[in-house]
Amino acid sequence: MFRFQSLDEDCTLEEEDEGLVEEEDEIDQFNDDTFGAGAINDDWQEEHKRLAELDERDELAAGLSLGGGGTLGGEPDLGGTQHSSSSSSSSRLPPSAGRLPLPSSLPPLGFSSSSSGLPPPDVEDRPGDGDLAESLARLILEADPAIAGVGAAERPGPPPGPGLSGLHGLDQPRVLQQTSSIPHQHPHHPQLPPGPSASGLPPGPPPSSMLSYQQQQHLMRRGTAPMGQMNSHSIWENSMGFGPVSVTPGLVTHMEDSPLMSIIKEVGLPKRPPQGRNDEGRDLSERVPPPRSSSPVIGSPPVRAVPIGTPPKQPMSHALNHQNSPLCRGPFPPRVGPVLSQIQRAQLLNSQVAGFPRGGPGPPLLPGGGGFRPFFGGPPPPHGHRMGPPPPHGPPNHTPPIRHNTTHLHPQHRRMLTQRMQSRGGDRGRTGGDRRSRDPYSNLMTQKEKEWVTKIQMMQLQSTDPYLDDYYYQNYYEKMEKRQERERDSSKKEHTTKLITPQVAKVEHTYRPVQFAGSLGKLTVSSVNNPRKMIDAVVTTRTDDEEKREKQVWNKRRQILYTVEKMYSLLLEVQDFEKRFVQTPEEDRDALVEQHKSNTEQLCSSLMEKEWEDRVSDEQCVMIMSVRKGKRLISRLLPFLPSPQATAVVMAIARNLPALAKKDKQDQVLCWLVEPVSTVIQSLSSSSLTDLLQELQGSEGQLATVLHNKFGVTLLYLILSEGERMQSSDPNCQLMDDNRWTELVFSVTRELLSVPSSALSPPLFTPPNLLSLFSRYVDRQRLELLQDKLQMSALSR
Amino acid sequence: MSLLALTLACRCVFQLFYSFFKSLVGKDVVVELKNDLSICGTLHSVDQYLNIKLTDISVTDPEKYPHMLSVKNCFIRGSVVRYVQLPADEVDTQLLQDAARKEAMQQKQ
Numbered sequence: 026m027f028r029f030q031s032l033d034e035d036c037t038l039e040e041e042d043e044g045l046v047e048e049e050d051e052i053d054q055f056n057d058d059t060f061g062a063g064a065i066n067d068d069w070q071e072e073h074k075r076l077a078e079l080d081e082r083d084e085l086a087a088g089l090s091l092g093g094g095g096t097l098g099g100e101p102d103l104g105g106t107q108h109s110s111s112s113s114s115s116s117r118l119p120p121s122a123g124r125l126p127l128p129s130s131l132p133p134l135g136f137s138s139s140s141s142g143l144p145p146p147d148v149e150d151r152p153g154d155g156d157l158a159e160s161l162a163r164l165i166l167e168a169d170p171a172i173a174g175v176g177a178a179e180r181p182g183p184p185p186g187p188g189l190s191g192l193h194g195l196d197q198p199r200v201l202q203q204t205s206s207i208p209h210q211h212p213h214h215p216q217l218p219p220g221p222s223a224s225g226l227p228p229g230p231p232p233s234s235m236l237s238y239q240q241q242q243h244l245m246r247r248g249t250a251p252m253g254q255m256n257s258h259s260i261w262e263n264s265m266g267f268g269p270v271s272v273t274p275g276l277v278t279h280m281e282d283s284p285l286m287s288i289i290k291e292v293g294l295p296k297r298p299p300q301g302r303n304d305e306g307r308d309l310s311e312r313v314p315p316p317r318s319s320s321p322v323i324g325s326p327p328v329r330a331v332p333i334g335t336p337p338k339q340p341m342s343h344a345l346n347h348q349n350s351p352l353c354r355g356p357f358p359p360r361v362g363p364v365l366s367q368i369q370r371a372q373l374l375n376s377q378v379a380g381f382p383r384g385g386p387g388p389p390l391l392p393g394g395g396g397f398r399p400f401f402g403g404p405p406p407p408h409g410h411r412m413g414p415p416p417p418h419g420p421p422n423h424t425p426p427i428r429h430n431t432t433h434l435h436p437q438h439r440r441m442l443t444q445r446m447q448s449r450g451g452d453r454g455r456t457g458g459d460r461r462s463r464d465p466y467s468n469l470m471t472q473k474e475k476e477w478v479t480k481i482q483m484m485q486l487q488s489t490d491p492y493l494d495d496y497y498y499q500n501y502y503e504k505m506e507k508r509q510e511r512e513r514d515s516s517k518k519e520h521t522t523k524l525i526t527p528q529v530a531k532v533e534h535t536y537r538p539v540q541f542a543g544s545l546g547k548l549t550v551s552s553v554n555n556p557r558k559m560i561d562a563v564v565t566t567r568t569d570d571e572e573k574r575e576k577q578v579w580n581k582r583r584q585i586l587y588t589v590e591k592m593y594s595l596l597l598e599v600q601d602f603e604k605r606f607v608q609t610p611e612e613d614r615d616a617l618v619e620q621h622k623s624n625t626e627q628l629c630s631s632l633m634e635k636e637w638e639d640r641v642s643d644e645q646c647v648m649i650m651s652v653r654k655g656k657r658l659i660s661r662l663l664p665f666l667p668s669p670q671a672t673a674v675v676m677a678i679a680r681n682l683p684a685l686a687k688k689d690k691q692d693q694v695l696c697w698l699v700e701p702v703s704t705v706i707q708s709l710s711s712s713s714l715t716d717l718l719q720e721l722q723g724s725e726g727q728l729a730t731v732l733h734n735k736f737g738v739t740l741l742y743l744i745l746s747e748g749e750r751m752q753s754s755d756p757n758c759q760l761m762d763d764n765r766w767t768e769l770v771f772s773v774t775r776e777l778l779s780v781p782s783s784a785l786s787p788p789l790f791t792p793p794n795l796l797s798l799f800s801r802y803v804d805r806q807r808l809e810l811l812q813d814k815l816q817m818s819a820l821s822r
Numbered sequence: 823m824s825l826l827a828l829t830l831a832c833r834c835v836f837q838l839f840y841s842f843f844k845s846l847v848g849k850d851v852v853v854e855l856k857n858d859l860s861i862c863g864t865l866h867s868v869d870q871y872l873n874i875k876l877t878d879i880s881v882t883d884p885e886k887y888p889h890m891l892s893v894k895n896c897f898i899r900g901s902v903v904r905y906v907q908l909p910a911d912e913v914d915t916q917l918l919q920d921a922a923r924k925e926a927m928q929q930k931q
Contacts, residue, residue, distance in 0.1 A: 434847070442848045486870055493928070497921040498841040501914055594927055597920055657916075 435502040437509075492604065585648055588631065589655045595628050596658065599665055628662065629670055641673035647681050651688045656697055663701035671705050672713055678702070679720040679740065683727055686734040695736040699789055702740065706747050711766075714751070718744050718769045728776045732785055739788040741773065746792030753797070770802050778810055785814070838925045842918065843868040843906075852882055852907040853898060859887060861896065872900035 434442070470478075492499060602621045609617055632649075634642040649655035663671055678685065678698070689695045709717065721741060722728050731737035748766060777785075799811055843865070852862045853874060860883050863876030877895045881887050 434844075438845070438847070445848055482869065493924065494837045495841045495844075496924050497838065497917055498844045500917050500921075501845045504914065504917070590923070593923055597923060597927075 435498070437502045437506050492601075492608075582652070585652050585655065589649060589652060589658050592628060592631055592649075592658055592662070593654075595624050595631075596662055596665070598624050599628065600661075625665065625667075629666060632670070632674065641670060641677055643677045643681060646674060646677045647684060650678070650685055653694055656689075656694055660697045660701050663698075663705060668708065672709065675702055675705050676717060676720050679717055680723060682721065682734070682737055682740070683730040686730065686737060689734075689736075695734070696739070696789055699736065699739055699743075703743050706743050709747070711748075711751055714744060714748055715763075715765050715769065718748075718773075719765065722769060722772060728773070729780060729784070732776065732780055735786045735788060738786055739790070742788050742790075742792055742795060745770070745773070745798055746794055749792075749794045749798035752801075753794070767802065770798070774799060774803050774807065774811065777814065778807065782814060791815070837870070838921055839872060840868060840870045841921065843872065843874075846908060846912060849909055849912050851876075851909075852905075853903055854905040854907070855898065855902050856904045857902070859890075861890075861898070863896070866895070869900075872903065874898045874900065874903065874906075 599621065602617070602624075606614065606617055606621075632641050632645055634640045634645075646659070650659055659674070663674065666674065685695065706714070706717070721731060721737075721744065731741060748770075795815070796808075796812065800808055803811065847865050847867060849865055850862065851865050852860055853876065854860045860881065861876060861879050862882045863879035866875040866877045868874055875895065875897050879890070879893060879896055881890050885891070
């Protein structure tokens with residue numbers, strides 16, 4: 026048994042060995058299929074660390090080589106190929122990179138020399154710049170904790186090797202260019218001899234690190250490389266496959282066969298902040314799965330190097346707005362622009378933004394002033410996004426102020442705004458520091474995209490009836506214009522400017538469900554334009570009677586308010602009648618007039634007695650006027666009422682003045698009525714006037730109450746003044762025909778004299794002709810008394 | 823086309839205060855946000871969502887928001903606004919009431 030087992034064991038072991046071996050192969054195959062040919066089974070953290078160190082030294086060196094004209098390395102081959110890479114930004118990078126202080130210790134910055142061959146001696150060549158760059162870099166890096174952590178890890182240690190390429194960022198073009206393979210190290214040998222491997226590039230293909238991943242793998246498989254070359258390239262390349270490759274489409278050359286290249290060609294990555302590969306969340310495109318070894322299976326979506334939804338990248342859009350783009354102007358060629366890292370952008374801002382606290386809250390903060398300016402010209406103006414009028418002529422030093430798009434504003438409004446801007450501009454002068462004409466945040470969207478967004482917003486604001494939709498704004502500025510006209514007294518004849526708003530023809534979108542004859546029910550055909558009607562909901566409006574019944578249950582005040590509101594809506598319609606009449610086309614005018622008539626009738630009837638249709642209901646009037654809103658309503662309503670009714674209303678007011686005065690104690694808004702009432706009074710006939718005066722006096726003691734109240738006094742004066750005017754102007758007036766008027770005036774004067782001064786409330790205004798009125802009726806002594814009492818002596822005759 | 827239909831539908835509700843704020847463009851206002859930050863500035867523009875752009879802003883309350891020191895202009899999303907304090911004489915309350923009545927009438931229809 027034992028033997029048997031052992032035999033078995035032996036056998037199984039053997040089998041296992043073989044099986045294991047096979048499985049390993051299979052596993053490898055699976056591995057490749059899953060992760061792509063470049064998947065390596067290594068410790069990525071170690072890799073990163075090493076890379077970082079390499080990078081740091083390399084970039085430091087690279088950044089310091091100013092304007093070296095591409096003498097990046099000792100290899101003539103490399104240099105040659107580099108130069109031959111036509112419009113590649115890469116070869117221009119180091120010079121440009123040198124001009125800008127670089128955070129040299131940031132590994133993923135693409136500004137390092139692409140060549141492997143930057144010899145360490147270069148570092149010593151330019152110590153001064155290096156210090157500046159380094160100190161700045163450190164400042165920024167330390168400020169940002171995320172980076173500081175990374176940087177700290179990287180800083181120690183000697184610069185391993187110069188030849189690190191900025192694969193993460195910008196030097197991708199070179200990846201594609203190098204068709205030849207380079208020797209590289211199998212990743213499992215971590216100990217790289219640092220140092221001057223730069224010069225010791227294999228005689229074979231130039232050691233550009235920019236090979237595509239797959240080719241590297243192929244090479245590896247083929248085992249061409251002399252393994253002695255353990256420079257940084259290898260590590261970089263091998264790990265490179267996991268990261269996305271940023272390439273401008275124009276530089277894609279040979280690598281047609283690889284699916285990676287095809288993807289990249291298709292998309293063209295937008296900017297990619299190379300924050301170190303530890304920050305994986307920062308860039309969306311980093312979340313992309315690594316490229317596959319084979320093309321995707323049918324049925325699964327194509328692998329996109331950039332997530333769906335990334336706006337199309339147009340590399341030449343930067344060329345459109347030269348003035349505003351520091352990227353075009355700056356040390357970097359346009360191609361490099363979009364791939365600025367966050368740090369670099371911050372540096373740009375640092376160098377350009379005055380007054381921005383350096384190394385303060387950290388570079389990723391947006392500068393307050395500069396960033397927003399160009400956006401102010403865009404939405405939300407609903408009508409056109411053209412740039413507004415040129416900035417006002419402030420002091421000449423006033424660098425471009427905020428541009429207001431005022432095309433959609435009422436001309437009155439526009440005038441006010443520009444006035445205000447000018448006055449402000451004069452005061453302020455050059456505050457706010459240096460306002461840049463260039464904006465580092467411009468050109469994030471193309472003009473087309475901006476227009477698209479604007480169009481959507483504009484569409485929402487197109488209105489078929491601008492007067493109605495924009496009621497407040499339009500009326501406000503009309504009123505303001507009228508006011509100003511009155512003030513200016515037509516010295517400057519600016520005729521009223523009308524705001525012309527574009528109007529959209531109202532298109533009726535009625536939904537008609539799709540139906541076929543003879544079918545049962547509705548079809549389940551729905552689209553965005555006619556969504557399917559799910560429920561046949563019918564709106565039933567309750568009739569007025571029912572509503573009234575309901576309202577009677579509530580308390581009276583609410584009822585009053587409700588009535589007032591109803592009348593208000595009618596009133597508003599009536600008020601707008603004129604305006605609308607002008608606007609409506611001919612055919613509709615009759616209908617409008619009809620409606621207007623009915624509205625006015627309704628209004629009148631609301632004030633009338635229930636039983637007698639031709640008498641104004643005192644009760645109703647008083648009821649309405651017991652509420653502040655109602656008083657306002659009546660004051661606005663009076664001008665629209667036909668004359669007899671208006672008179673009746675005023676009579677009612679006069680009759681019930683004490684009650685009204687009492688209710689008005691809290692609000693004190695009776696005086697709103699003065700103006701419309703005075704208009705009415707001036708249109709009264711003499712007999713009506715007398716009647717009115719009589720009403721005012723009413724029963725005993727009423728006058729006293731009247732005199733207590735400001736409005737009452739004013740009303741009294743108005744009446745008297747009107748009578749006087751009638752008498753003096755028209756000799757034939759019938760005021761004196763019966764004695765009523767005289768008697769009434771007598772009683773008034775009596776009352777005025779007897780009432781203590783304290784009880785007499787000052788009127789809103791005193792008509793000037795009262796004195797002459799009184800002089801007719803009273804003797805001089807009394808006249809003088811009256812004068813003193815009523816303080817009429819101050820009045821000019 | 824579809825976009826138009828949708829946007830037209832949602833348009834009607836917004837107009838009253840949009841119209842109102844439009845008339846206040848250029849005036850100084852204080853916007854209090856839901857996070858208790860109060861910003862004083864000149865109203866530059868407003869849109870139908872009542873997003874507000876202010877220029878020349880300053881934080882009114884004691885500057886316990888020092889990060890706003892360097893900010894000159896800002897864009898405030900309408901949904902985060904709690905109050906907008908206005909100059910009283912720039913508002914015509916009567917007109918505003920009328921506008922509200924009209925809006926209510928429109929809504930009913």
